[in-house]
Amino acid sequence: MSPVSSPVKPTTYLPSEIDVALAAIRFDTQGLVPAIAQQHGTGEVLMMAWMDRNAVAETMRTGRACYWSRSRQAPWRKGDTSGHIQTLVDLRIDCDGDTLLVLVDQTGVACHTGRHNCFFQAIRGGALETIAPIVVDMDKTGKD
């Protein structure tokens, strides 16, 4: 599926600005930093994933969220397979420099299960319950 463009103009950064951000981020011993993707405007927390230095730089350079896939041990440009891209709106660094908040405009859905966000399991009536519907059949779009 070819990526659907977002109505939001991507925020991109100059190489010098990327260097400033990278200098402020404290990557962990594996060279990674957790990145929380939040929908711009609504505040919905979409997902949490990890970025290495290259993913941070690529996200800031291109205005599209890119991560490091720990399961695949490979760069992961969100939406390359599914078309469900995340357009960068703003990048925030926390007080300790060890967590990122990535404000994005999500095209389609964030979760590989086809739900809009990944946080759909909660305790209800004594059991683990799925509290959000599948809105996209990811078998048809390809998962990423």
Add this chain to the structure above:
Amino acid sequence: MSPVSSPVKPTTYLPSEIDVALAAIRFDTQGLVPAIAQQHGTGEVLMMAWMDRNAVAETMRTGRACYWSRSRQAPWRKGDTSGHIQTLVDLRIDCDGDTLLVLVDQTGVACHTGRHNCFFQAIRGGALETIAPIVVDMDKTGKD
């Protein structure tokens, strides 16, 4: 400072429900899981911290967010020093079971710097800028 009570009634869980949640969470090799604290209602992402099994159980049992402090290597019941507690509203587990979204009602401020949330650094005009004001003098309340 004694904790200020929240107007929100804390959500608490039965021991059997805590067991269900703990079984669904995939703790990392250090026995920790990242927990994103989000303000109920507004959607503001307040902070990201880590929980071990005891912190998850204590949070669910008491209805007050508790974490594991990696820097102090000790349990960390948010607000015990500052009074700035987080009252639990709902606990969400993500698709892979390896990240928590903790919906809370924040009393006071979430950040140890006295800002309302921890994500106050952003790139503006080529430099790292602080984009949120200090709203509480944490030297007076004690930090946690």
